[in-house]
Amino acid sequence: MKIHAMIVEDEQMARKELMYLLTEEEDVALCPSAETGEQMLQLYGEYEPDVIFLDIHMPGISGIEAANHLMNQFVHYPPLFIVTSAYDEYALAAFDMEAVDYLLKPFDELRFQKAMKRLRNQLLQRERKLMEPYVSNTKSGPAKLLIDDGERTAVLSPDMIYYAVPHKRMLEIHTKDRVISSRMTLQELEKKLYGFPFFRPHRSYLVNLNYIKEITPWFNGTSNITLKDMEHIQIPVSRTARKMLFKMFENNH
Numbered sequence: 516m517k518i519h520a521m522i523v524e525d526e527q528m529a530r531k532e533l534m535y536l537l538t539e540e541e542d543v544a545l546c547p548s549a550e551t552g553e554q555m556l557q558l559y560g561e562y563e564p565d566v567i568f569l570d571i572h573m574p575g576i577s578g579i580e581a582a583n584h585l586m587n588q589f590v591h592y593p594p595l596f597i598v599t600s601a602y603d604e605y606a607l608a609a610f611d612m613e614a615v616d617y618l619l620k621p622f623d624e625l626r627f628q629k630a631m632k633r634l635r636n637q638l639l640q641r642e643r644k645l646m647e648p649y650v651s652n653t654k655s656g657p658a659k660l661l662i663d664d665g666e667r668t669a670v671l672s673p674d675m676i677y678y679a680v681p682h683k684r685m686l687e688i689h690t691k692d693r694v695i696s697s698r699m700t701l702q703e704l705e706k707k708l709y710g711f712p713f714f715r716p717h718r719s720y721l722v723n724l725n726y727i728k729e730i731t732p733w734f735n736g737t738s739n740i741t742l743k744d745m746e747h748i749q750i751p752v753s754r755t756a757r758k759m760l761f762k763m764f765e766n767n768h
Contacts, residue, residue: 555585
């Protein structure tokens with residue numbers, strides 16, 4: 516699998532230097548670069564890079580502010596960051612945002628290689644951690660779920676749920692023949708279903724893996740899931756989640 520990398524850097528020379536170093540790596544695919552934090556936020560939703568080489572000082576919002584925004588918005592699949600700067604005084608800030616590494620300009624090739632080694636290790640660890648609920652056959656959750664819709668409490672078996680999605684400050688839980696609205700969050704439902712075959716293909720969806728009919732490519736490495744329900748609902752799959760989804764199915768065969 517390729518590591519998709521984005522450079523966020525307003526200095527042209529530093530940007531070119533990073534481009535050169537990254538294109539020398541066989542397992543790296545470069546996404547379009549950004550020159551400001553605002554551009555990074557716009558491009559991230561389209562390309563979803565695995566790692567962002569992020570300059571601290573840029574016009575407009577700072578690199579750290581832009582990174583924090585992404586980490587808050589994409590809680591389950593945030594990108595990893597390698598911070599770049601001409602000064603070493605921001606190392607503590609990089610540590611606080613759990614950056615993979617901190618590279619000083621001008622870039623040293625050996626130091627860059629060490630950062631890439633750390634990056635590959637962290638991506639592997641993250642992948643294993645995210646896979647844990649799905650590679651285990653242990654169903655640690657309850658046999659029945661109590662779903663409070665504000666007026667009554669529905670009793671559901673996990674295998675009755677096709678998918679769940681937030682809608683107008685409520686969580687819609689879709690079954691074969693009805694939609695139950697609840698004030699619980701998607702994250703709360705996901706915790707209740709831990710150990711059962713449910714997956715987050717996108718930050719706004721939780722899907723029962725047993726009801727996936729097919730996975731079709733879309734654009735920039737993303738996909739769509741088609742469910743086995745009567746309406747053949749399509750659900751978006753982010754590029755990062757797509758990698759996980761295919762690995763899960765491979766591990767089950």
